[in-house]
Amino acid sequence: MTVPPAEHTTPQGGPTPPPGCPAHTTAGAGGVTRLHGAAAETDPMGLYEKLRAAHGPVAPVLLDGDVRAWLVLGYLENRDVASRSTQFSRDPRTWHGWTSGEIDPTTSPLMPMIGWRPDCVCADGEEHQRLRGAVTAGLDQFDQRGIRRHITRFAHQLIDGFCESGEVELVGQFTEHLPMLVLTHLLGMPDESGPKLVHAARDLFKGTETSLASNAYVLETLEQLVVTKRTRPGQDIASVLMSHPAGLTDEEVQHHLRLILLAGYETTANLMSNVLRMVVTDPRFRGSLAGGQMTLPEAVEQVLWDEPPLMVCPGRWAKGDTSLGGQQIKAGDMLLLGLAAGNVDQAVRPDLSTPVHHNRAHLSFSAGTHECPGQDIGRVIADTGIDILLTRLPDIALAVPESELTWRSSTWARHLTALPVSFAPRAPRAHDVPASLPAPPSPTGGLPAVPPRPVAGPLPERAPEPRGSWWVRLRRLLRRR
Numbered sequence: 001m002t003v004p005p006a007e008h009t010t011p012q013g014g015p016t017p018p019p020g021c022p023a024h025t026t027a028g029a030g031g032v033t034r035l036h037g038a039a040a041e042t043d044p045m046g047l048y049e050k051l052r053a054a055h056g057p058v059a060p061v062l063l064d065g066d067v068r069a070w071l072v073l074g075y076l077e078n079r080d081v082a083s084r085s086t087q088f089s090r091d092p093r094t095w096h097g098w099t100s101g102e103i104d105p106t107t108s109p110l111m112p113m114i115g116w117r118p119d120c121v122c123a124d125g126e127e128h129q130r131l132r133g134a135v136t137a138g139l140d141q142f143d144q145r146g147i148r149r150h151i152t153r154f155a156h157q158l159i160d161g162f163c164e165s166g167e168v169e170l171v172g173q174f175t176e177h178l179p180m181l182v183l184t185h186l187l188g189m190p191d192e193s194g195p196k197l198v199h200a201a202r203d204l205f206k207g208t209e210t211s212l213a214s215n216a217y218v219l220e221t222l223e224q225l226v227v228t229k230r231t232r233p234g235q236d237i238a239s240v241l242m243s244h245p246a247g248l249t250d251e252e253v254q255h256h257l258r259l260i261l262l263a264g265y266e267t268t269a270n271l272m273s274n275v276l277r278m279v280v281t282d283p284r285f286r287g288s289l290a291g292g293q294m295t296l297p298e299a300v301e302q303v304l305w306d307e308p309p310l311m312v313c314p315g316r317w318a319k320g321d322t323s324l325g326g327q328q329i330k331a332g333d334m335l336l337l338g339l340a341a342g343n344v345d346q347a348v349r350p351d352l353s354t355p356v357h358h359n360r361a362h363l364s365f366s367a368g369t370h371e372c373p374g375q376d377i378g379r380v381i382a383d384t385g386i387d388i389l390l391t392r393l394p395d396i397a398l399a400v401p402e403s404e405l406t407w408r409s410s411t412w413a414r415h416l417t418a419l420p421v422s423f424a425p426r427a428p429r430a431h432d433v434p435a436s437l438p439a440p441p442s443p444t445g446g447l448p449a450v451p452p453r454p455v456a457g458p459l460p461e462r463a464p465e466p467r468g469s470w471w472v473r474l475r476r477l478l479r480r481r
């Protein structure tokens with residue numbers, strides 16, 4: 001993966017296309033539908049349904065630069081392509097487009113998504129097993145409870161930063177921070193790296209003019225991490241990748257660190273934003289959560305079905321001629337997994353308003369040998385982070401009309417750009433106040449003030465106590481006994 005392709009910002013309803021504007025034309029050469037440009041980015045789900053109606057479960061589409069590909073729309077067909085590795089390769093070098101001149105690899109914005117790299121995503125068979133074995137060993141060393149502890153610590157720190165103000169923009173100040181703080185910690189970086197990497201990764205995904213510098217910063221930080229871990233290994237992903245019997249080269253280690261950081265960050269941040277948007281915009285969704293008809297993990301799963309963080313997953317390449325969903329696929333053709341389209345296929349979900357409850361059979365983490373190995377980490381970050389936020393600020397409400405929400409879109413994903421909310425201001429969490437201690441006598445002689453709660457829960461609206469007060473000193477004394 002190099003720098004991800006640029007994304008464009010669109011309001012919820014989408015702009016009205018000026019008549020004849022080529023950027024809004026959905027059809028390219030031979031009348032084939034474009035999966036890029038303003039029209040495709042404004043209403044991707046609508047476009048998938050049009051394609052399904054016109055072509056069935058597999059449709060021809062054009063990517064940026066009018067590069068040809070097949071978009072797999074059917075649920076079963078997606079599973080088939082993702083799982084049948086003897087027929088469909090994950091190695092982009094299988095594509096005939098490299099030799100036909102269909103793409104200029106030096107300039108194409110598709111390169112970050114379909115270019116070959118020395119990582120497990122671009123490998124098949126034994127080579128894939130070798131690389132993926134090291135990745136899963138790195139991820140599986142952490143138990144859920146241990147990870148949850150770090151998520152809890154970082155989530156409280158972030159909430160403490162804005163809980164007194166009564167308003168916050170959740171994407172920029174919460175959902176885009178928490179996954180990066182957790183992932184940098186798991187990778188083995190010092191906590192101070194997190195905020196700088198959030199900035200670099202956000203910039204990188206937006207495709208701004210500083211994206212290349214941000215990409216260089218991410219790579220330098222990872223290079224430095226490898227150097228540090230050579231002399232001081234720890235219980236972290238970097239150390240496991242470097243010492244794993246698979247014998248990864250330094251280049252392979254660095255590519256996998258970058259893969260884990262960027263693949264895990266963007267998707268998890270996106271998932272959290274999507275769940276929180278549902279909470280503040282859909283009264284039924286919030287009501288089900290509050291009333292206990294739906295647990296938070298179930299809510300996360302529902303959003304994974306309805307709004308996958310990655311809507312289209314590149315790519316698979318046909319190893320030989322075959323037929324799929326009624327289409328004749330030629331050797332070397334490119335296929336894209338339509339994860340969002342597959343998740344709403346009538347064949348598996350005839351009624352989209354029926355809750356999915358515990359069903360985890362969606363395509364959002366893909367399927368087959370490349371199925372996301374970090375999905376449990378992504379889920380636990382989203383579940384725990386959102387749980388802590390809603391427990392501490394249960395009254396959050398959208399601070400702007402829903403129609404003003406905007407998205408950054410590309411062929412592959414849609415990201416909510418901002419989620420401004422308001423709530424009753426609360427004091428930051430007091431880390432050192434045990435709940436069992438009695439309340440201090442009120443200095444005014446009236447009723448004693450309620451002591452701040454030590455963990456999650458709406459905090460009483462009172463200023464934090466001055467550090468050197470007699471009450472703090474008494475508490476310390478009691479604790480030492």
Ligand code: HEM
Nearest residue numbers: 120121263264267268271309364365366370372374377378
């Ligand atoms: C909600 C969060 C996440 C979503 C929706 C997601 C989704 C995906 C998808 C769709 C793939 C592509 C599989 C394919 O090509 O068939 C993938 C691969 C991958 N993901 Fe995730 N992911 C998430 C979180 C994470 C996290 C937190 C990590 C690491 C800590 C991670 C690490 C990876 C890796 C290493 C691969 C490549 C696996 C391979 O090629 O064998 N992901 N993910």
